[in-house]
Amino acid sequence: MYSLAKLPKGQSxxxxxxxxxxxxxASSAGGVSVIGFENKGPAATSSLTVAIKAGSxxxxxxxxxxxxxxxxxxxxANASSLRTARETELYGGVLSAGLTREHLxxxxxxxxxxxxxxxxVLASVLSSSQFHAHELKELVLxxxxxxxxxxxxSPVELALDVAHNLAFRKGLGNxxxxxxxxxxxxxxxxxxxxxxxxxxxxxxxxxxxxTESLSQVVSQAFGSGxxxxxxxxxxxxxxxxxxxxxxxxxxxxxxxxxxxTVVIAYGSTSPAGPELKVLKHLLGGESALKWxxxxxPLSQAADKVPEGSAKAFLLPYSDAALFGVVVSAPTSPQxxxxxxxxxxxxKSAGQGAKDDEVKRAIAKATFADASASETxxxxxxxxxxxxxxxxxxxxxxxxxxxxxxxxKAASELxxxxxxxxxxxxxxxxxxx
Numbered sequence: 001m002y003s004l005a006k007l008p009k010g011q012s013x014x015x016x017x018x019x020x021x022x023x024x025x026a027s028s029a030g031g032v033s034v035i036g037f038e039n040k041g042p043a044a045t046s047s048l049t050v051a052i053k054a055g056s057x058x059x060x061x062x063x064x065x066x067x068x069x070x071x072x073x074x075x076x077a078n079a080s081s082l083r084t085a086r087e088t089e090l091y092g093g094v095l096s097a098g099l100t101r102e103h104l105x106x107x108x109x110x111x112x113x114x115x116x117x118x119x120x121v122l123a124s125v126l127s128s129s130q131f132h133a134h135e136l137k138e139l140v141l142x143x144x145x146x147x148x149x150x151x152x153x154s155p156v157e158l159a160l161d162v163a164h165n166l167a168f169r170k171g172l173g174n175x176x177x178x179x180x181x182x183x184x185x186x187x188x189x190x191x192x193x194x195x196x197x198x199x200x201x202x203x204x205x206x207x208x209x210x211t212e213s214l215s216q217v218v219s220q221a222f223g224s225g226x227x228x229x230x231x232x233x234x235x236x237x238x239x240x241x242x243x244x245x246x247x248x249x250x251x252x253x254x255x256x257x258x259x260x261t262v263v264i265a266y267g268s269t270s271p272a273g274p275e276l277k278v279l280k281h282l283l284g285g286e287s288a289l290k291w292x293x294x295x296x297p298l299s300q301a302a303d304k305v306p307e308g309s310a311k312a313f314l315l316p317y318s319d320a321a322l323f324g325v326v327v328s329a330p331t332s333p334q335x336x337x338x339x340x341x342x343x344x345x346x347k348s349a350g351q352g353a354k355d356d357e358v359k360r361a362i363a364k365a366t367f368a369d370a371s372a373s374e375t376x377x378x379x380x381x382x383x384x385x386x387x388x389x390x391x392x393x394x395x396x397x398x399x400x401x402x403x404x405x406x407x408k409a410a411s412e413l414x415x416x417x418x419x420x421x422x423x424x425x426x427x428x429x430x431x432x
Contacts, residue, residue, distance in 0.1 A: 025211065025393075026211070026393065027212075027215050029204075029214075029218040029219040029222065030218055030219045030221075030222035031199040031200070031222065032202050032203065032204055032218055032222045033202075033203040033387045033388070034203065034205075034206070035203075035204075035205055035206070035214075035393055036206035036211040036213065036214035036215075037205075037206065037207050037379065037383075038210040044112050045109060045110065045111060045112060046109075046111075046112045046114075046115060046206065046207060046208030046209050047107060047108065047109045047207040047208065048107070048108050048115065048118055048119055048122060048205070048207075048214075049105055049107040049108075049204070049206075049376075049380045049384075050105070050125075050126065050202060050204055051103050051104075051205060051387065052104040052106070052201055052202055053103060053196070053388060054068065054103070054192070054195075054196035054197075054234060055100050055101045055104060056099065056101050056174040056176050057101050057171040057172050057174055058102075058196070058234035058235070058236050060188070060191065061184055061192070062175070062178070062179060063175070064178075064189060065099060065104065065176075065192070066144055066147070066148075066176065066177050067136070067140060067144055067178055067188075068104065068189055068192055068193055068196070069097050069099040070144050070147075071129065071131060071140055071189060072097035072106050072125055073085070073095050073097070073121075074129065074130070074131075074132070074135050074139065074140070075129070075132055075135060076124040076125060076129050077124065077127075077128035078120075078124045078128060081139070084121060088121070091110055091118070092110065092111055093108055093110035093111070093114065094108070094109045094110075095121070096109075098377075099176060100176075100381075101172050101317065103384055103385075104196065105384070106122050107380070108121060108122060109376070112208055112209075115206075115209060115217050116217055116220070116221075119204075119217050119221045122204075122221075123221040126197040127197070129193065131186055133186045136186050136189065144178050145178075147177060148177040148178055148179065154258070155258055155260065155261035155423040155424075156261055156263075156326055156328070158248065158423060159248075159261050159262070159263040159421040159422075159423050160263060160315075160326075161175050161177070162246050162248065162421045163263045163265050163324070163419050163421045164322065166242065166243065166246055166419045167241055167242060167267040167419045168239055168242070168267065169242055170237060171236050171239055172239055172317055172320055192234075195233060196233075198233050200233055201234065202222075203388060204218050205379070205380055205383045207376060207379060238319065239269050239317070240269060241267035241320070241417075243266075243417030243418055244417070244419060245419075245420045245421070245431065245432040246420075246422070247421075247426040247429065247431075248422065248423045249424075249426055250425065259329065260328065260329060260330075260331065260425065261326065261422075261423045261424065262326075262327045262328075262342075262420065262421065262424075263324060263327075263419070263420070264324050264325050264327065264342060264343060264346060264419075264420050265322050265323060265324025265325075266322075266346075266413045266414060266416050266418055267320065267321065267322050267323075267416060267419065268320060268323070268416070269319065270319070270321070271316060271318065271319065271321060272316040272321035272323070274365070274397065274398045275405050275408075275409035276314055276321060276323055276409055276413070277365045277369070277396065277398075278361045278365045278398060278401050278406055279312075279314075279323070279350055279361075279406055279409065279410055280312045280314045280323070281296075281312075281360075281361040281362075281364040281368070282349075282350065282353060282357060282358065282361040282406065283296060283298050283346075283349060284297065284298050284312060285298035285299055285309070285310050286299070286311060287299055297345045298310040298312060298325060301345060302327075304338070304341075305329050305330075305334050305337070306330070307329070307330050308327075308329045308330075308335075309326070309327070309329070310325055310327045310328075310338060310342050311325065311326050312324070312325050313325070313326060318388070322419075323413060324419070327342050332424040332428040332429055333428050335429060336429050339429070346414070347414065349410045349414065350407040350409070350411070353403050353406065355403065358402070358406065362398050362401055365396075365398055366398055370395055373395065418432055420432035
């Protein structure tokens with residue numbers, strides 16, 4: 001295997017590309033932060049995403065962010081939901097909405113040249129959504145309930161959602177999904193939307209369009225006459241990390257895809273640095289080649305259990321991070337042994353790593369960071385938080401990462417109390 005420092009002849013361009021930091025400057029239009037990434041290739045499509053600081057951490061009522069997400073593209077002062085859908089189809093576009101713990105995303109994908117129409121659709125959602133009670137009952141809540149049930153039936157989704165609650169309790173600890181135990185009323189939605197849809201709470205990200213062109217379109221759509229409702233934005237408490245343990249029995253009648261799962265994680269109350277991104281790839285869990293287990297510690301551990309899996313993850317937030325491993329196995333007894341081995345690997349994370357291992361992890365982290373921005377989801381996930389932070393949107397720099405800095409970052413992280421969520425036969429699975 002080649003290291004980044006010793007690429008074969010003819011691949012120096014790849015080495016340069018991996019280390020290059022591509023950045024883009026943001027602008028302001030009509031009081032809204034905007035940034036465009038112009039595609040120089042032959043692609044004939046563009047996209048616009050309105051990022052709103054209205055994730056689940058900001059919600060005043062449990063589940064209201066999830067409900068608001070599913071209210072997107074329903075009736076506005078300009079059009080009914082049917083008209084919006086029909087016109088989108090006539091333009092050959094696609095509308096979608098997504099929710100994270102920090103942001104609500106409204107996205108339109110379309111043929112290049114139709115920016116004005118689709119940005120007006122997105123702007124009307126912010127400025128004149130009607131929030132009819134019958135739409136909540138007939139259109140929104142059935143989808144909300146379906147998404148919540150789907151998440152509950154996935155051991156990994158369930159474990160990560162519970163892990164956030166154990167790690168952070170409030171704010172980032174709020175669930176991404178609405179619960180029938182906490183009904184959301186139409187007044188709850190209206191109140192939350194009023195604070196969320198304010199200009200200082202909104203940023204627009206364009207793909208396949210320059211920042212200059214996007215600024216012109218945004219200025220027209222978000223001018224004084226069509227300003228988003230509200231002016232105060234939403235507030236959240238500062239993040240604290242707690243940790244803890246939860247044990248959830250797995251339904252024996254669950255689908256075959258519902259395998260026993262354990263999440264072992266550690267939290268930080270500061271944004272994730274490049275060292276944690278490299279540590280994720282140093283621990284590994286995913287092979288670079290099909291049909292081979294890989295050489296990383298987690299891959300080697302998981303290879304001992306047929307159909308076992310152990311993958312490191314890093315979930316970064318504006319003021320915190322959650323780092324850990326998702327461990328799965330076909331049966332709870334198999335999972336118990338694998339989870340114990342993974343725990344030992346975590347305890348020694350970053351210690352005694354060889355130079356070649358660190359170089360490979362840095363190369364993987366650099367590639368993952370660069371390739372993420374090649375997808376719309378990755379581009380938005382990178383650009384949205386940077387816009388709200390008032391900074392430059394650019395790829396991560398790993399030039400200062402070394403074996404010693406990784407070891408130091410890992411030691412600091414592991415000082416905190418672990419967060420452990422077990423889903424399976426709790427009579428067999430080990431305690432934290």
